[in-house]
Amino acid sequence: METNLAPVTNATILVWLLFLPFLGGWLSWQAERYSRTLPRWIALFTMLTVLGISLWLWFTGDYSLGTPSTTPQWALQYKAEWIPSFGISFHLGLDGLSLLLVILTNLLGVMAIGCSWREIDRYVGFFHLNLMWNLAGVVGVFLALDMFLFFFFWEMMLVPMYFLIALWGHSMPGGKSRIYAATKFFIFTQFSGLIMLLAILALVFLHHQGTGVWSFGYMDLLSTAQGLDPKIAWWLMLGFFIAFAVKMPIVPFHTWLPDAHGMAPTAGSVDLAGILLKTAAYGLLRFGIPFFPEASRDFAPVAMSFAVLGILYGAVVAFSQTDIKRLIAYTSISHMGFVVLGIYAGTTEALQGVVIQMIAHGLSAGALFILCGEIYERLHTRDLTKMGGLWARLPYLPPIMLFFSAASLGLPGLGNFVGEFLILTGSFKVAPLFTVLSATGLILAAVYSLILVQKAFHGKPRDDGHGAHLEDLSKRELAMMGLLMALLLGIGLYPQPVLNTSATAMKTVELQYQPAAATAALSAPAP
Template structure:
């Protein structure tokens, strides 16, 4: 196994698949669409299987990075890949969601279908590269490279205001990362290496830590996103195609939290302690403010987008609690949110494909025409508000326990936001599912197809299993959480 580059295979297999589709896209007619979507599904499933294989070779109890691949590249910069428990979980989440996104796009994309699948496969490679990278330059290339395919996906296959949303997404996240690039250059010049394990052991002076922490935080806070640099997210979600919203919420947002755990805490522990009150304040504001704004939304997608901002506030609360409970809760919350938010955006996509509107007021009485859909939507609504027995409850409660141990007032503020989440999600469910049928379009709607039901039930099964057996995640992430805390005390 040591001689087989499993991480490189996982990372670049989607890109190889995209190249194959690109070279064969000249085939015209309906057969081309059939071939492209089948090829994309096979490639993403093969990538998921490879990630399961790597998980079977991964030892959750071992410290440090595993499955390491290291090849000299340029000077002190290396092509170096490796995983720990935290990155292994996010790789599994990414490769698990991608085949579902292909299935969700099976009939929905009407033009440039081959190019659409190519963009998604390239995006998968870049996302996986972020979680595998053990060199800071390599991490930055993958981290910023992911902007391009998502920009294209929103800009070409998005809604009516797609260009505005695409440019806003691109500019926000790119400008936030310019400070990260400057910090990267400074680190290479002063330390002489960009090897992440080496940098995690390096002791920066407190003054330098402050500036480097701010530079890294500027990028990760926008990517997450944190209040007040969150405004790009609702626009991006509203205009993105359904599968784009699933990946945006399910994976891309998690890069910000991953960066904080990988770099901010272990490399700049003094600065992290210094800015802990600031992060707590921003986290509580995000949870409460985003929940209040979500309640006032009339667009289903925008409501769920603001819900994501609120739930990411719990992630930053757990991370900067700087205790094992908080970090474990944050990692679990990131994984759980990827399943639940992805499913909620898919639920919106199901009715949008039939009505071509996301306005809450256009619906009502769906339970009379779509009982199976109503039951599935109810399950994910309950999971999003943290119903015990679902993964949403575990992520929220453990993050808040960690936050309470560090700052009871911050945890109390976050708990208020969780109460508000029940208000806006149950209101959404009541307005769309219950009541009388308001229009002939709703009267004519058909229940979920086998394909749609399969996608949603797979996500529901994952949400339920993790809610009942949270140790499936905690056993993998525990060593990583302890390792982050030990690096902070170096």
């Protein structure tokens, strides 16, 4: 029932992008009856296919989509009636931003399957069912252009993630159980999600009041939302913000994250840090800011203080962790702080930086979690105080870990640097104070990254009963790490293809967010 849209040419390929992981997950669950390795191969094959499809879409599609304006444009769409009595449709849409995140999701999906190859030996089929359904849910979030559908996927990705943590996680000896962590994760996100649902429904009813039409369509609600009474807009914006703030996570809503990471299996951590956190940033970019630009602008100082708080707090707390996975979890909080800063700064540079930062952080955090998993497999501990001297005992793992730690601290030449640099330059014009404070986070990043490397790898080799030489990374693991390293280097040295892809989408967000900048940009002659 979308009124202001030209008829949609349906791109079935988007449905496949969503549907294949569901199908593959179900197949690998069923395949468990016949063999223990078959589920893995089915899962891997499916994710490679989906990755292939998304890359193909990237190479063949044009994502510049004409001149940017305040109206978002889609490269591909798919639309079918779903629940017409409420104006709900199955509406998917793809633009540069969603494409990049879908590629990231599928790539990390392949990595997650790869890194569970040896780690997961219980209920293999059911594990892959959950993993793939989670990935499918995330892809759905990135593609949905109907608010009901969006919420549907937003909630749907929780259940598989809950199972991943609760069934295949590691309980801390003497500490809290993995079920505790999984339940905490679920309740935090569900609670905030329901608040967002209230905001969505309020928006739908306001739209109905204004036009007499029931619709959950993105474009319909966009026009309604932008013309709202400022007071109402403020409340609704807050409803959206809370949901995204919990998922991002923004300090002080972050407490579920270290627990979830601490207990999750490696694949779960890769999934969480690499992909799930990005759905929140995506949500802000796609819904939070465009729906309520003015309210968001008013709210920006608050959001930015949260961002700075997150950057500094995450970094400081990371520094004092002894559990290697919790340490990286806190660094994620710190890195996502930059993303929040960039989003609320809202200039094109900052927003483009956000995109790069999301991708680079997804890759580097994913890799770090995989390496943690490898270390744990060899030493059966994640306690930094019980490591040390690994450099002498393993030829490949330590330098690779050093590489990703360097990426995480923002070493020039690697992807994270480009992201953080763009965010900081882009934000400086708008909010110099917050930017300066955030930049100190980079120093802290160096501290925690180096302390991680120092504590784990340097010093005297320990005799912990695992022998003087540990089994090093296998070819499978080396190949995975190699690919991630190459990608980070690629983004660090030549980010242009990525930037080109997301340019229009980000420019649109900027124009929506800053009408002043918009008029200036539109009146100025094109360079």
